[in-house]
Amino acid sequence: MINSEVGNLIREFSSPVLTSAGKKYIGLDLSSARRVASEVGISVREVEIAALELEIIPVRYFRNIDSLGVSGQSRLLLSSVAVVGAGGLGGLVIELLARMGVGNIIIIDGDRFTEDNLNRQILCREDDIDRLKAEVGAQRVRAINSAIEVTPHPIFLTGDNAVDLLGASQVVVDALDRISVRILLEKVIGEMNIPMVHGAIGGFLGQVTTVMPGSNILSSLYDGQTAELARGVESVLGTPTVTPAVIAALEVMEVIKLILGRGTLLQDGLLYLELENAIFSRINLKM
Amino acid sequence: MKIQVHLYGAFRSSAPSPSFSREISEGMTVKDLMNSLHLPDPVYRMALINDIRVKEGTLLRNGDEVHIFQPVGGG
Numbered sequence: 001m002i003n004s005e006v007g008n009l010i011r012e013f014s015s016p017v018l019t020s021a022g023k024k025y026i027g028l029d030l031s032s033a034r035r036v037a038s039e040v041g042i043s044v045r046e047v048e049i050a051a052l053e054l055e056i057i058p059v060r061y062f063r064n065i066d067s068l069g070v071s072g073q074s075r076l077l078l079s080s081v082a083v084v085g086a087g088g089l090g091g092l093v094i095e096l097l098a099r100m101g102v103g104n105i106i107i108i109d110g111d112r113f114t115e116d117n118l119n120r121q122i123l124c125r126e127d128d129i130d131r132l133k134a135e136v137g138a139q140r141v142r143a144i145n146s147a148i149e150v151t152p153h154p155i156f157l158t159g160d161n162a163v164d165l166l167g168a169s170q171v172v173v174d175a176l177d178r179i180s181v182r183i184l185l186e187k188v189i190g191e192m193n194i195p196m197v198h199g200a201i202g203g204f205l206g207q208v209t210t211v212m213p214g215s216n217i218l219s220s221l222y223d224g225q226t227a228e229l230a231r232g233v234e235s236v237l238g239t240p241t242v243t244p245a246v247i248a249a250l251e252v253m254e255v256i257k258l259i260l261g262r263g264t265l266l267q268d269g270l271l272y273l274e275l276e277n278a279i280f281s282r283i284n285l286k287m
Numbered sequence: 288m289k290i291q292v293h294l295y296g297a298f299r300s301s302a303p304s305p306s307f308s309r310e311i312s313e314g315m316t317v318k319d320l321m322n323s324l325h326l327p328d329p330v331y332r333m334a335l336i337n338d339i340r341v342k343e344g345t346l347l348r349n350g351d352e353v354h355i356f357q358p359v360g361g362g
Contacts, residue, residue, distance in 0.1 A: 089362040177362035202359030205296050220340050221333070222358065233296075233331040234361030244362070269338070272356060274296050281295060283354055284338040 002050045009036045014056045021066045029059045045147040049077055061101055072260050073101055079259045080104035082169035084157050084185060086133035088239055089199050090175030091123035092248030094137045098144040105141055105148060108165050109133040110156035120241045162188040171258050172196040173251055179222050186211055186218045195258050199251040203237025204275040206247040210254045210265045220287045243275060288349040295356035298326055311347050318343035333358045
């Protein structure tokens with residue numbers, strides 16, 4: 001329930017705006033949201049949640065709203081997503097989640113940036129080398145969208161800490177770079193009953209799938225090869241710049257569909273992308 | 288005996304067409320098929336038969352649909 005003082009102030013500071021589709025919405029811009037927040041003593045996040053409840057759209061979401069709807073945007077803002085790995089895939093996933101307006105982002109990565117990350121890891125600038133990826137990611141999220149609550153965990157996910165780290169999340173994103181940890185994560189989310197979106201890259205190849213709790217698609221896929229396959233074909237093909245951007249966008253789209261309960265999820269198989277030949281294939285996989 | 292083969296990624300060019308049917312002899316395994324196609328480095332290749340992940344020693348059977356691709360794991 002929105003406090004009437006907050007509601008009245010939001011209405012007072014908002015104004016009608018036309019979106020690109022020519023639809024008329026009532027909008028609340030960032031400086032007004034900040035003013036309401038400071039006058040009432042609440043966060044910008046709380047102001048945005050209240051505004052959406054009143055069908056008043058924070059201007060930052062204007063270009064989302066015709067596709068998501070007001071209730072969809074509101075649901076995203078109230079949702080919580082954990083991103084495991086804040087490297088090539090994870091950095092882009094984090095960036096996209098923040099811009100989509102996913103309201104709670106948990107970032108798990110114990111690693112620090114190195115110079116060879118600069119080719120593809122959007123969170124990494126020259127000045128960020130040696131900094132903790134999770135901390136840089138959180139800083140980036142706050143700079144993009146102050147209405148988001150971001151929790152950085154600068155530690156590596158293990159069987160011992162996974163439940164604590166992932167407990168608050170509604171969806172988990174696998175943006176790891178080691179097959180053995182991906183399989184561990186699949187087991188944990190099964191036990192915790194949380195859906196997970198998996199993405200992986202190697203050279204100009206990439207794959208995406210959504211893992212529902214109880215599915216063991218990743219362990220089936222990598223069955224019997226975990227020892228030799230600590231890493232996949234990226235060990236010999238590297239991880240060039242463009243591949244994570246495509247796979248991260250597909251992963252975030254799966255997250256959106258899971259949270260909003262719409263569209264068709266990529267389940268029971270892989271979407272396998274060969275960017276060099278511009279071929280996207282669906283490879284079915286039974287467990 | 289006849290099987291259907293689908294090749295992905297770098298393996299596409301290992302046959303005149305990436306999807307083809309092929310006669311096989313009794314006792315032929317996935318590994319035999321991969322070797323006959325000269326697919327590189329056994330660590331970075333993976334096969335599914337009729338949508339189920341199989342090991343390379345698996346025997347091929349008439350009517351099998353085989354998908355061979357390179358697993359990726361980077362992030």
